[in-house]
Amino acid sequence: MYRISKAVNTSIEEKTAIGIGKLLSNFHLDLEKVGYYLAKATPYLVYRRALEVLESAQFQQDIEEQKRIEYGKYDKLY
Numbered sequence: 001m002y003r004i005s006k007a008v009n010t011s012i013e014e015k016t017a018i019g020i021g022k023l024l025s026n027f028h029l030d031l032e033k034v035g036y037y038l039a040k041a042t043p044y045l046v047y048r049r050a051l052e053v054l055e056s057a058q059f060q061q062d063i064e065e066q067k068r069i070e071y072g073k074y075d076k077l078y
Contacts, residue, residue, distance in 0.1 A: 020053075 010018075024031075039047055 023029075038050060
């Protein structure tokens with residue numbers, strides 16, 4: 001006997017992103033204090049990795065915005 005599973009496997013990166021999203025969705029959370037403690041209480045490497053995640057998120061958001069307004073479709077240099 002066997003099972004057919006249609007569950008979609010999520011990567012550890014996706015699970016982490018969902019977890020961060022859940023934590024940041026608390027509107028009673030003071031984000032400035034979170035940033036302060038992130039910079040002060042964690043090692044520098046963790047702080048730099050957090051900045052890398054934020055830069056990547058900004059880049060992906062910019063790409064989605066460009067796709068939405070179709071910017072770049074007709075702006076080729078000939």
